[in-house]
Amino acid sequence: MIDIQVLRDNPELIKEKSAQKQVTVDTESLLKLDQGKRELQQHVDSLRERKNEISAQMKTLTAEGKPDTALIDQGKMLKVELAEREDLLKKVEEELSAALRLVPNPALDSVPLGTTEADNVVLRTVGEKPQFDFDPKPHWDIANERGFMDKERAAKISGSRFVYLKGGLVKLQFALMQFVIDTLGDESVLQRLIDDNKLAIPAKPFTPVIPPAMMRTEPYIASARLNAEEQTYKLDRDDLWMNASAEHTLCTMYWNEILPAEELPIRYIGYSTSFRREAGTYGKDTEGIIRLHQFDKLEMEVFSTAKTGEDEHKLLIAIQEYLMQQLGLSYNFVQKSTADIGKPNASGNDIDCWFPGQDRYIETHTADYVTDYQARDLNTRTKVDGKTEFVHTNDATAFALSRILAAITENYQTSDGLVRVPEVLQNYMGGVKTI
RNA sequence: GGAGAGGUGUCCGAGUGGUUUAAGGAAAUAGUCUUGAAAACUAUCGAGCCCGCAAGGGUUCCGAGGGUUCGAAUCCCUCCCUCUCCGCCA
Numbered sequence: 001m002i003d004i005q006v007l008r009d010n011p012e013l014i015k016e017k018s019a020q021k022q023v024t025v026d027t028e029s030l031l032k033l034d035q036g037k038r039e040l041q042q043h044v045d046s047l048r049e050r051k052n053e054i055s056a057q058m059k060t061l062t063a064e065g066k067p068d069t070a071l072i073d074q075g076k077m078l079k080v081e082l083a084e085r086e087d088l089l090k091k092v093e094e095e096l097s098a099a100l101r102l103v104p105n106p107a108l109d110s111v112p113l114g115t116t117e118a119d120n121v122v123l124r125t126v127g128e129k130p131q132f133d134f135d136p137k138p139h140w141d142i143a144n145e146r147g148f149m150d151k152e153r154a155a156k157i158s159g160s161r162f163v164y165l166k167g168g169l170v171k172l173q174f175a176l177m178q179f180v181i182d183t184l185g186d187e188s189v190l191q192r193l194i195d196d197n198k199l200a201i202p203a204k205p206f207t208p209v210i211p212p213a214m215m216r217t218e219p220y221i222a223s224a225r226l227n228a229e230e231q232t233y234k235l236d237r238d239d240l241w242m243n244a245s246a247e248h249t250l251c252t253m254y255w256n257e258i259l260p261a262e263e264l265p266i267r268y269i270g271y272s273t274s275f276r277r278e279a280g281t282y283g284k285d286t287e288g289i290i291r292l293h294q295f296d297k298l299e300m301e302v303f304s305t306a307k308t309g310e311d312e313h314k315l316l317i318a319i320q321e322y323l324m325q326q327l328g329l330s331y332n333f334v335q336k337s338t339a340d341i342g343k344p345n346a347s348g349n350d351i352d353c354w355f356p357g358q359d360r361y362i363e364t365h366t367a368d369y370v371t372d373y374q375a376r377d378l379n380t381r382t383k384v385d386g387k388t389e390f391v392h393t394n395d396a397t398a399f400a401l402s403r404i405l406a407a408i409t410e411n412y413q414t415s416d417g418l419v420r421v422p423e424v425l426q427n428y429m430g431g432v433k434t435i
Numbered sequence: 436g437g438a439g440a441g442g443u444g445u446c447c448g449a450g451u452g453g454u455u456u457a458a459g460g461a462a463a464u465a466g467u468c469u470u471g472a473a474a475a476c477u478a479u480c481g482a483g484c485c486c487g488c489a490a491g492g493g494u495u496c497c498g499a500g501g502g503u504u505c506g507a508a509u510c511c512c513u514c515c516c517u518c519u520c521c522g523c524c525a
Contacts (some may be wrong), residue, residue, distance in 0.1 A: 041485055045494045052494090055506040059453040068505095075505030258482080260445090381482090388482075
């Protein structure tokens with residue numbers, strides 16, 4: 001949620017910044033709603049003040065043994081009026097916060113303007129595309145031949161976009177997970193990345209977390225990540241949603257809490273199975289394991305002060321690129337435009353990995369800098385020099401495991417239909433060099 | 436799922452209808468004392484919202500939401516969570 005104070009001080013800015021994201025914000029009616037709410041609140045406060053006065057008088061009179069029936073009648077009338085005004089205030093408050101939630105987080109000035117995904121900017125291309133002396137296959141051909149995936153039976157049991165993942169790819173996934181957890185727990189690696197990027201933040205390691213995979217409606221809405229119509233599964237009997245990313249149950253972790261400043265930054269590497277309905281994507285990426293209803297993901301989440309939020313964002317990006325380079329995968333590093341960063345994010349980057357078997361780049365990573373937009377609604381705060389302020393949140397993919405498995409399969413395939421294991425993962429695979 | 440006990444501020448904890456303006460203690464911060472520290476003493480010490488240039492004032496919050504009452508942390512209802520026992524279960 002945006003800061004209402006910014007809207008009051010500079011409605012034109014909000015209007016303009018929202019337009020950059022193709023969102024039309026009626027600031028006039030928002031401000032009118034806000035004004036009405038404040039007047040109503042003053043009225044309610046003064047009625048409550050009167051209520052407290054009557055109550056205090058009544059107490060004295062009762063103690064003296066001479067209750068005043070006129071005063072009681074006054075209290076009764078006041079009660080009716082107060083109830084009416086309080087109901088109205090509640091309605092107006094709900095209306096205002098619902099309207100405020102529709103206002104997107106203003107993009108940082110460094111974010112390029114755009115109207116479609118096509119306006120994203122490739123900032124750099126890193127790594128060499130592998131060369132083959134044969135026609136590289138898409139990962140599903142290799143995986144099917146090697147018995148690494150079974151989508152037919154998964155469709156029979158669970159429907160489309162599910163998979164039984166088997167054998168070598170499963171072992172590779174566990175190796176990837178170990179590799180990531182070890183890397184993000186290694187302060188010397190973090191320190192090097194911090195120095196290389198000239199960041200003013202500590203090399204505090206990431207704590208691995210397995211968060212809940214379901215969450216209640218209230219925190220999910222506050223997280224600004226609930227995509228109820230298209231993406232998120234709901235368990236109606238229990239008021240629970242299946243999380244669509246570990247990030248969703250991680251960013252909500254300190255809902256309604258004040259974090260001691262000395263505990264910041266808090267860095268987590270979360271592992272969770274992620275569930276997505278993928279409504280509206282019928283016919284897209286139907287083959288292989290690029291787009292599934294269920295996939296496992298390692299996601300980084302950082303809580304920091306406002307001061308270091310942007311540096312944390314840069315660190316997460318540096319980690320993403322380091323991980324990709326360690327795997328020897330070629331990628332485009334993309335600065336997303338205002339059209340594509342998403343409503344809650346102030347800035348965002350993607351990594352699009354090269355998939356030689358499909359002769360195209362596919363998005364495998366995202367890094368989002370959310371500033372205080374999530375924290376305001378989640379009410380996650382910290383104290384800086386005695387002042388309470390909202391924390392800044394950052395989230396970024398470490399590895400979306402199924403997509404990286406697919407990428408490794410395509411990039412590391414051999415002419416005899418095997419898949420070589422990237423060097424950094426071999427130790428986690430008991431020294432095995434191919435699967 | 437059944438039976439019972441609970442949920443109060445950073446923490447512990449008192450409070451069963453009206454000076455609760457949430458006691459008391461601990462922790463924390465500052466000061467006094469001290470060569471320094473500890474101890475002791477003194478002071479400060481929750482979070483919102485609204486009005487105000489400010490000083491300050493008003494108001495809300497005792498798990499959440501309703502209700503009763505002139506007045507609710509306190510009484511009633513629903514829900515959530517925690518603990519104990521039973522049942523089921525990886």
